[in-house]
Amino acid sequence: MATSATTGLPDATAAPVVAPSAPNPPSVHVRAVITWLAIFPLVAIGMLLIGPVSVDWHPVARAFVLTLIVVPLAVYLVVPQLMRAYGAIRARKSR
Known part of the structure; x- marks a missing residue:
């Protein structure tokens, strides 16, 4: 929030600062699938290697x-x- 240089109080005429909106995070279901896609091959390869x-x-x-x-x-x-x-x-599909 902008403040007046003379009073130090909030400046009522200043435009509010709007932060850019962040994209929505993936759903818990998508995160679960992505995690499984990462873990399964690593475990399978790891078992073969340390077996x-x-x-x-x-x-x-x-x-x-x-x-x-x-x-x-x-x-x-x-x-x-x-x-x-x-x-x-996801970004490519939304365009």
Whole structure:
């Protein structure tokens, strides 16, 4: 809000500042599908890669190591890329 230089009070003649509206975020259902699209291939590939090394491991240890790899990859790399792609498709459709 603009203020008067002399009084320090809000200036009634100044036009209100309107922030540009942000696009609506995807629905929870779309986010769930995007997350699944990121997680499933990472888990499948991770299981194939650590399978030969972890044959004798306890299943909880296998799950622990797999999630140590898959979760950061999904959260920091794959899901943001898929969300960007979804946003681009959505923007293209809205034009």
